[in-house]
Amino acid sequence: MNDTAIAPLAIHTPRLLDRIDALARIGSIPGTAGCSRLALTDDDKAGRDLVVSWMRDLGLDVTIDAVGNVTATMKDPAGPPVMTGSHIDTVATGGRYDGNLGVLAGLEVIETVLTSGIALRRPLAVSFFTDEEGSRFPPDMLGSLVYVGGLSLEEALEIEGIDGATVGEELERIGYRGPGSCPAAEPYAFVELHIEQGPVLETEQRQIGAVTSVQGISWTEVHIVGQSNHAGTTPMTLRKDPAVVAGSIAVFVHELAHRMGHPQVGTVGKVNLHPDLVNVVPGSATVTVDLRNTDEARLQEAESALAAHLDQLRSDHDVEITSRSLARFEPVEFDPRIVELVSATARDQGIEPLPMPSGAGHDAQMLARVCPSGMIFIPSVDGISHNPAEHTDPADLEAGANVLLHTMVSLAGEGL
Ligand code: HGY
Ligand code: MN
Ligand code: MN
Numbered sequence: 001m002n003d004t005a006i007a008p009l010a011i012h013t014p015r016l017l018d019r020i021d022a023l024a025r026i027g028s029i030p031g032t033a034g035c036s037r038l039a040l041t042d043d044d045k046a047g048r049d050l051v052v053s054w055m056r057d058l059g060l061d062v063t064i065d066a067v068g069n070v071t072a073t074m075k076d077p078a079g080p081p082v083m084t085g086s087h088i089d090t091v092a093t094g095g096r097y098d099g100n101l102g103v104l105a106g107l108e109v110i111e112t113v114l115t116s117g118i119a120l121r122r123p124l125a126v127s128f129f130t131d132e133e134g135s136r137f138p139p140d141m142l143g144s145l146v147y148v149g150g151l152s153l154e155e156a157l158e159i160e161g162i163d164g165a166t167v168g169e170e171l172e173r174i175g176y177r178g179p180g181s182c183p184a185a186e187p188y189a190f191v192e193l194h195i196e197q198g199p200v201l202e203t204e205q206r207q208i209g210a211v212t213s214v215q216g217i218s219w220t221e222v223h224i225v226g227q228s229n230h231a232g233t234t235p236m237t238l239r240k241d242p243a244v245v246a247g248s249i250a251v252f253v254h255e256l257a258h259r260m261g262h263p264q265v266g267t268v269g270k271v272n273l274h275p276d277l278v279n280v281v282p283g284s285a286t287v288t289v290d291l292r293n294t295d296e297a298r299l300q301e302a303e304s305a306l307a308a309h310l311d312q313l314r315s316d317h318d319v320e321i322t323s324r325s326l327a328r329f330e331p332v333e334f335d336p337r338i339v340e341l342v343s344a345t346a347r348d349q350g351i352e353p354l355p356m357p358s359g360a361g362h363d364a365q366m367l368a369r370v371c372p373s374g375m376i377f378i379p380s381v382d383g384i385s386h387n388p389a390e391h392t393d394p395a396d397l398e399a400g401a402n403v404l405l406h407t408m409v410s411l412a413g414e415g416l
Helices: 013-024 042-057 100-116 142-147 153-158 167-174 200-204 242-260 296-316 336-348 394-413
Strands: 061-064 070-073 082-086 124-128 189-195 209-214 216-225 265-267 271-274 284-293 320-329 354-358 373-378
Touching (some): 013 042, 013 100, 042 061, 042 070, 042 100, 042 124, 042 167, 082 100, 100 394, 189 336, 200 354, 209 336, 216 242, 216 296, 242 265, 242 284, 336 373, 336 394, 354 373, 373 394
Parallel strands (some): 082 124, 209 354
Antiparallel strands (some): 061 070, 070 124, 209 373, 216 284, 265 284
16 A cells, blocks of 8 residues: 555645634624624624635635625636635524535635645635625625626615615625625636535435525515504504504414425514504504525415415505515526536545435525536534524534535536
8 A cells, every 4th residue: 555645635624613613703692602793794894804814814816896795716727716605694693604614614625725736727716795694684695696797786785774774884884895896707616515504414314415406585574554552542443453464474474384385484584563562552563574485386376375465464454564575586406517516526525415405595596697506515403593503513514515625626627
């Protein structure tokens, strides 16, 4: 046996885990492993600054575009890069892996390649995209949508968040309204590593998911105006009560999804009553509805059922009901060639991948509009995500990052 056999190319797991820990300390939620870094807040800025410093420490070309997307690219060779990436903004009750893993694993892949000295035909690049969550500024995947030209920069900058600030104002405030143009130059290919955020891989006892598609997403904000009144003196027959309508919408969405059956899902994530006081019949209410399905026709059925229910509520209750779309993306199929490459790479690592759709939205679904794209999933313990208790075992983090490494190196060497 040749004792100078070259060790197989592999990531440096402790370095990846250290960076995940360091980033998670920014906006950390006390007493948990999770973090809260809503897009374009001071905590998001601090997270951005830390990741950009790591990108620069590796000697990468770092560009910040006009909507705050950050891309770090190897200085050579020239040409369209094989890109990876995800997001480092989180929901308010976020975990430390959602998005962050994909960005930091991409950085780890590039550092591993740079230190190994292997020659590639194409450069590698890693990005983090602005406001992937869409929790503060809808829609979700906002930065990558602008990156691929799916939304104009001007429209994106004018989007008003749940706290009244606009995307443009907040980008200026945190110093991330960059000079890079939008839409950006098209990558050669894009592969994103992400936790599954659901129970499938754990249930099926698989370590790697070869993601075939992303389901369709429909976000609607419903605003209900009634009449604020005294909780004690106002007879039930004289009430114009938006809270009753808001509650009816939440129950309807829940029952609709059950009636339609898997994979239809429906969520009322926000219910705001105004003035939100114990002894006041609310004057108004705002409710958000998140509907998703892997099938576009079924998703439209769900949307029509919701619209019909709102019409019924208008006639049953003496209130004014208006609605607006916050996000609407059709299901996206990933490039079969990329899906197959992810699968073959996993098998080379001795892992049998599970082909599966994504229940969550991801930046890769936007990059799929401009280049061959795909995703790699690793398990979420108990299927928990968008929750500080989100967890993935280090062995799975390592396996996912190594599949990402070899998938990207294959793509970067194609045609060598
Ligand atoms: O909403 C989503 O699916 C993602 O977390 N942005
Ligand atoms: Mn995510
Ligand atoms: Mn998320």
